[in-house]
């Protein structure tokens with residue numbers, strides 16, 4: 001059993017990792033780091049092999065030091081009695097001294113070398129040591145063919161440091177039409193990396209383990225981002241006292257529901273109720289349902305003329321872009337209420353410098369929950385550009401709006417206007433269904449209404465929303481066919497579990 005150390009949640013950019021590597025390298029005898037990488041990776045490989053040690057292990061070794069790690073691992077596996085077969089693809093450049101020594105060690109030992117991927121190989125494990133953080137361009141030629149061939153295999157694939165072809169900073173597959181290894185497991189050296197946890201990262205990295213190769217934690221820089229965890233908002237998880245009443249837990253008003261879109265505010269309102277808001281209103285722009293027969297506790301009102309007071313406002317679900325929507329949004333922005341902007345409200349802010357400056361000048365808490373296209377509208381760019389570097393995009397949105405931003409999608413990025421960033425690790429593709437974002441907006445609204453600061457409300461809502469989806473999957477409800485309406489009750493279960501386990 002491998003326990004995650006807290007510092008495993010710290011995420012470093014490639015530039016930072018290079019600096020960590022250099023100072024560790026200078027302080028140690030030559031080859032030490034690569035040897036340690038090869039040992040740690042071999043230990044992990046043996047764990048993954050479990051009882052299948054009689055099957056051969058295929059080790060792919062590339063031209064750089066990532067290939068050196070792979071060669072070290074192969075020697076270690078061979079020493080442990082495993083049939084380790086290396087497919088080595090050296091480049092034009094001369095290998096580093098460490099990689100050359102690793103090659104020599106493998107050649108001198110009982111490691112087998114092969115020239116091509118044998119068809120129909122029955123591997124116990126495949127190890128990807130083609131490229132690590134030194135990859136600078138899209139995989140092509142023999143590398144691309146090899147990575148494409150791996151997709152047909154049905155055995156575990158262990159990536160060394162980073163799945164080859166994946167950008168360790170952004171989680172994007174490198175190159176237009178690029179290709180990257182789809183590993184089941186990744187062992188990340190000298191620290192964890194943002195790209196393993198967002199965009200394409202989760203699909204390509206699989207389960208991530210961090211090995212620090214014995215570096216001194218005191219020498220580490222402050223991380224560029226962190227991986228989310230319940231500890232980051234544990235302080236707000238308070239058991240409820242007996243002597244309370246609904247007025248203490250805040251009111252949430254969901255403002256949205258243009259003609260034909262009443263479902264979105266209803267889902268948001270349910271999300272708010274199930275995360276503990278004292279009272280929940282759906283303030284609809286156009287005439288809609290008088291009540292929700294599933295959740296009759298939600299109070300429906302016409303948005304026009306509704307007194308928002310200091311209630312927490314969740315603006316945007318199904319709101320449309322009408323003049324009335326803009327008016328309501330402007331009123332909400334100018335209020336002292338805690339505010340969550342979602343969907344059409346974000347699009348409207350993106351289209352209006354006036355609304356953007358009203359948002360940036362607020363002093364009450366504000367959270368934005370854009371999906372990549374809404375985020376692109378806010379930044380005046382394309383969804384593809386946002387997805388190409390989700391951390392940079394989220395940081396820029398938070399800077400421009402002076403609000404906390406949750407850039408949604410696989411590995412949601414939560415950005416604070418002060419530059420802090422967290423990647424949310426929970427959730428699954430079951431959430432890729434209409435309305436799940438509305439539920440998230442309502443959930444975050446409920447936490448704001450209960451007095452959580454914007455940053456913790458965003459961290460908590462994203463984490464609980466994803467954990468709710470994970471809980472549903474654990475019970476066979478999805479990922480295929482999961483519906484947004486199933487999330488609120490699961491989120492409630494997660495929140496109560498957290499309060500019981502970690503609440504102070």
Ligand SMILES: NC(=O)C1=CN([C@@H]2O[C@H](COP(=O)(O)OP(=O)(O)OC[C@H]3O[C@@H](n4cnc5c(N)ncnc54)[C@H](OP(=O)(O)O)[C@@H]3O)[C@@H](O)[C@H]2O)[C@@H](O)CC1
Nearest residue numbers: 033034037063064065066131132133134135136137138161
């Ligand atoms: N140094 C240390 O102490 C430690 C390092 N460690 C390990 O080293 C890894 C980083 O090693 P690295 O810097 O050698 O880079 P790596 O990822 O192996 O690839 C670079 C090579 O690929 C080539 N190349 C690039 N793109 C290409 C493409 N598309 N198609 C083809 N070729 C391409 C590029 O050559 P180029 O053609 O660009 O001149 C170069 O030859 C790191 O991830 C970790 O695993 C650990 O052992 C800890 C200690």
Ligand SMILES: Nc1ncnc2c1ncn2[C@@H]1O[C@H](COP(=O)(O)OP(=O)(O)O)[C@@H](O)[C@H]1O
Nearest residue numbers: 371408409427428429431432434435436437438
């Ligand atoms: N593949 C995925 N993995 C994890 N979370 C996802 C995935 N796809 C979507 N989500 C989450 O589901 C929600 C979808 O929100 P959004 O795109 O606004 O949908 P909608 O507008 O239909 O409600 C977000 O919280 C997002 O982070």
Ligand SMILES: [K+]
Nearest residue numbers: 128131162164
């Ligand atoms: K690799």
